[in-house]
Amino acid sequence: MFVMQRAHKCGWVICLILLLPVEMPAWAHHSFVGYDRTKTLAADQATLKEFLWGAPHSAAVFMIQNPDGTQTQIRLTSASPPQFSKEGFKPTDFKAGDKMDITWYPAKSGKSGGMLASLKLPDGRTFKDTEFFPAAVDNDKQAGAEVPK
Amino acid sequence: MKHRTHSAIGKPSRYVHAVAVCVALCTAWPLPKSMAADSVNLEGTWRIAVARSSFSADGEAIPFTAMGRKRYEENKLNLGKSNYDAYDMANARCASPGLARLMLTPARFRIWQRPGVIEFQFEWNRLTREIILSDLIPQTRIGGIGPKDEELVGRAVPLAKGYWQGDTLVVSAEGFDDTTLVDNLVPHGNQLKVAERIRLKDRNTLEDRIRIEDAEYFTRPWETVVTYRRQADEAFAEDVCLDRLAPGTPTL
Amino acid sequence: MGIETVEAAAEAKKRATSHAFVAMSCICLMYAGGALAQSGPGGVSPQSADGPPSGPAGSTAEQGAVPGPGGPRPNGAEPRESVAPPLAADAPGPSADPHILDGVWLHDSLLVFQNSTDMFGKKTPFNAAGLKIAKRRVMSYKVGTPYINASSRCLPPGQPWQMDLNFPFHIFQSKDRFDVLFQEYHGYWEISMNAAKAPPAGYMGRSIGHWDGNTLVVETTGFKQDFWLDVNGTPVSKGAKLEERIRKVHTDHWYLEDVFTLDDPTYYTRPWSWVRDYSWRPDMAVTAEYNCELQTGEKDGLDSSLVPEPQD
Numbered sequence: 001m002f003v004m005q006r007a008h009k010c011g012w013v014i015c016l017i018l019l020l021p022v023e024m025p026a027w028a029h030h031s032f033v034g035y036d037r038t039k040t041l042a043a044d045q046a047t048l049k050e051f052l053w054g055a056p057h058s059a060a061v062f063m064i065q066n067p068d069g070t071q072t073q074i075r076l077t078s079a080s081p082p083q084f085s086k087e088g089f090k091p092t093d094f095k096a097g098d099k100m101d102i103t104w105y106p107a108k109s110g111k112s113g114g115m116l117a118s119l120k121l122p123d124g125r126t127f128k129d130t131e132f133f134p135a136a137v138d139n140d141k142q143a144g145a146e147v148p149k
Numbered sequence: 150m151k152h153r154t155h156s157a158i159g160k161p162s163r164y165v166h167a168v169a170v171c172v173a174l175c176t177a178w179p180l181p182k183s184m185a186a187d188s189v190n191l192e193g194t195w196r197i198a199v200a201r202s203s204f205s206a207d208g209e210a211i212p213f214t215a216m217g218r219k220r221y222e223e224n225k226l227n228l229g230k231s232n233y234d235a236y237d238m239a240n241a242r243c244a245s246p247g248l249a250r251l252m253l254t255p256a257r258f259r260i261w262q263r264p265g266v267i268e269f270q271f272e273w274n275r276l277t278r279e280i281i282l283s284d285l286i287p288q289t290r291i292g293g294i295g296p297k298d299e300e301l302v303g304r305a306v307p308l309a310k311g312y313w314q315g316d317t318l319v320v321s322a323e324g325f326d327d328t329t330l331v332d333n334l335v336p337h338g339n340q341l342k343v344a345e346r347i348r349l350k351d352r353n354t355l356e357d358r359i360r361i362e363d364a365e366y367f368t369r370p371w372e373t374v375v376t377y378r379r380q381a382d383e384a385f386a387e388d389v390c391l392d393r394l395a396p397g398t399p400t401l
Numbered sequence: 402m403g404i405e406t407v408e409a410a411a412e413a414k415k416r417a418t419s420h421a422f423v424a425m426s427c428i429c430l431m432y433a434g435g436a437l438a439q440s441g442p443g444g445v446s447p448q449s450a451d452g453p454p455s456g457p458a459g460s461t462a463e464q465g466a467v468p469g470p471g472g473p474r475p476n477g478a479e480p481r482e483s484v485a486p487p488l489a490a491d492a493p494g495p496s497a498d499p500h501i502l503d504g505v506w507l508h509d510s511l512l513v514f515q516n517s518t519d520m521f522g523k524k525t526p527f528n529a530a531g532l533k534i535a536k537r538r539v540m541s542y543k544v545g546t547p548y549i550n551a552s553s554r555c556l557p558p559g560q561p562w563q564m565d566l567n568f569p570f571h572i573f574q575s576k577d578r579f580d581v582l583f584q585e586y587h588g589y590w591e592i593s594m595n596a597a598k599a600p601p602a603g604y605m606g607r608s609i610g611h612w613d614g615n616t617l618v619v620e621t622t623g624f625k626q627d628f629w630l631d632v633n634g635t636p637v638s639k640g641a642k643l644e645e646r647i648r649k650v651h652t653d654h655w656y657l658e659d660v661f662t663l664d665d666p667t668y669y670t671r672p673w674s675w676v677r678d679y680s681w682r683p684d685m686a687v688t689a690e691y692n693c694e695l696q697t698g699e700k701d702g703l704d705s706s707l708v709p710e711p712q713d
Contacts, residue, residue: 145514
């Protein structure tokens with residue numbers, strides 16, 4: 001099912017982060033510290049199950065074909081519509097059932113999934129996340145938080 | 150912004166009379182019960198007069214296209230198996246039922262009328278919908294920030310524009326995503342347009358005539374009417390749908 | 402900006418009598434109303450280890466704007482810079498009546514990720530249990546496995562988290578209560594002015610309000626579960642009592658000042674207080690959809706970077 005949803009949370013708050021040198025919270029329920037930016041995983045021809053442009057944050061769900069013929073579902077936090085739009089993509093470009101080559105930063109928790117790094121559409125166009133990683137935002141603010149004493 | 154401070158001029162007691170006059174005449178923001186911008190008072194707590202899950206097209210069959218009919222029949226099959234996950238995100242995940250289906254809620258809703266915006270507050274899962282009667286823009290676009298790209302993304306409950314036509318509130322909404330159903334079974338796509346004519350039939354009866362249009366799923370627009378009875382003004386308890394979520398169990 | 406209310410108000414004023422006394426009284430009312438709104442409340446002051454402080458010399462009190470209970474803001478928190486685009490100069494203002502809080506408000510100061518001090522600059526008075534949890538949560542960020550919390554599941558997060566987020570909220574005021582509706586998490590917070598009519602407690606607790614002069618005092622108890630005060634996880638137990646003293650203030654802009662006092666012996670050695678401002682933003686009445694359960698309501702719908710918090 002092709003799902004479109006408004007990316008509410010990435011409204012002016014995120015845009016302020018990206019456009020102005022103002023320290024603002026990216027997401028108030030957690031930060032990006034949970035994704036391992038030193039690693040990139042990849043899967044070719046993953047099938048898009050859902051692209052959810054909305055709360056808590058935009059996410060894409062893919063089905064990855066395993067060598068043994070089974071499938072694994074992974075959920076990837078994704079960039080918001082403005083980021084895709086900057087690279088010439090519209091939400092309607094992402095259709096459920098489409099096969100895409102994807103890369104992602106894995107979750108440090110060890111759970112499958114992570115943060116979408118890039119994807120290549122069936123028509124050959126490629127989206128590459130350049131906003132969050134490397135981050136213009138101090139999204140490790142929480143990692144640098146003072147440990148209470 | 151810096152906080153500059155005012156020094157008070159005189160003592161409040163010298164202007165008691167002025168307070169009475171000026172509150173009535175000079176206050177820019179209306180008191181809660183003021184309807185300065187609207188001609189009819191729809192405020193109050195409402196509940197659907199006859200509980201139901203489905204719309205009828207004014208007593209006729211819903212004019213499905215072939216695709217609409219196919220999806221509808223698939224939905225019926227899945228409903229029979231309580232397989233909400235396949236087609237009904239509201240019952241399967243507590244997702245928003247969407248603009249039209251919300252008007253079938255068996256729970257109460259409250260209408261608040263404020264300058265330029267009419268807000269519906271739903272008891273079910275604390276959802277809301279807004280009807281914009283002014284040129285207020287979405288807060289995500291305040292200051293020119295908040296790209297129009299977001300408006301390419303559909304919603305379950307898109308922003309609705311409205312205006313008064315005599316005693317009737319005329320409303321229109323488009324920009325839907327396809328995550329919802331028109332009612333508990335009727336499918337739609339992202340070309341859906343919902344128009345409404347909302348009025349008081351009498352002081353205690355609210356009527357919403359709803360027009361559904363989606364060329365992908367219906368051969369022509371069709372209409373339906375829902376009525377609501379006024380309820381006592383009571384606080385809503387906090388409803389958290391996720392606490393009621395269980396596989397195969399409807400949440401609506 | 403053609404905001405309809407400005408035109409409607411202008412029309413109302415045109416129709417009103419142009420009597421000089423009324424005109425002058427209206428002007429004076431703006432200042433008198435401002436003074437009324439700013440007058441300090443009576444009742445219990447927020448808690449500091451040193452007791453209620455007095456306003457220092459040269460404080461804003463001497464300039465006519467009475468600071469909130471407990472004195473002026475500590476640690477240079479004033480003037481509080483707004484991080485939101487400014488409100489248009491011709492935007493309508495709220496009612497000058499200090500007992501009317503109806504309207505759209507926004508926390509437009511930087512989000513406080515971690516309440517490590519109270520409003521007087523004193524360290525947050527954790528006891529051993531509170532410190533253990535607070536440290537563990539901060540460490541979870543440092544090691545890159547942050548914990549699942551109410552907000553990530555799209556459950557009501559409690560206060561002040563719900564109001565702290567930099568997104569607008571509506572206060573709808575009626576005779577017996579305040580219905581506060583938030584964009585984020587499609588939140589709802591109800592303050593009953595008549596305890597007999599208050600609904601049962603929920604995640605946001607059960608809030609009973611009363612007026613203390615021009616200050617709305619809200620007492621919230623009965624939280625459904627322990628919750629997080631802030632993004633970094635300053636803990637609150639479900640048995641806590643949270644008091645808020647809310648008053649409408651007008652300096653160079655209108656805002657609600659909310660002084661919170663948390664009484665939670667489970668995690669703290671004494672009650673402690675913090676303060677927030679929420680600016681008047683009638684231009685932000687059109688809020689955005691927050692259809693989070695479309696994701697969080699699905700099995701395995703939570704972000705994979707989050708892990709369950711130990712329950713000890």
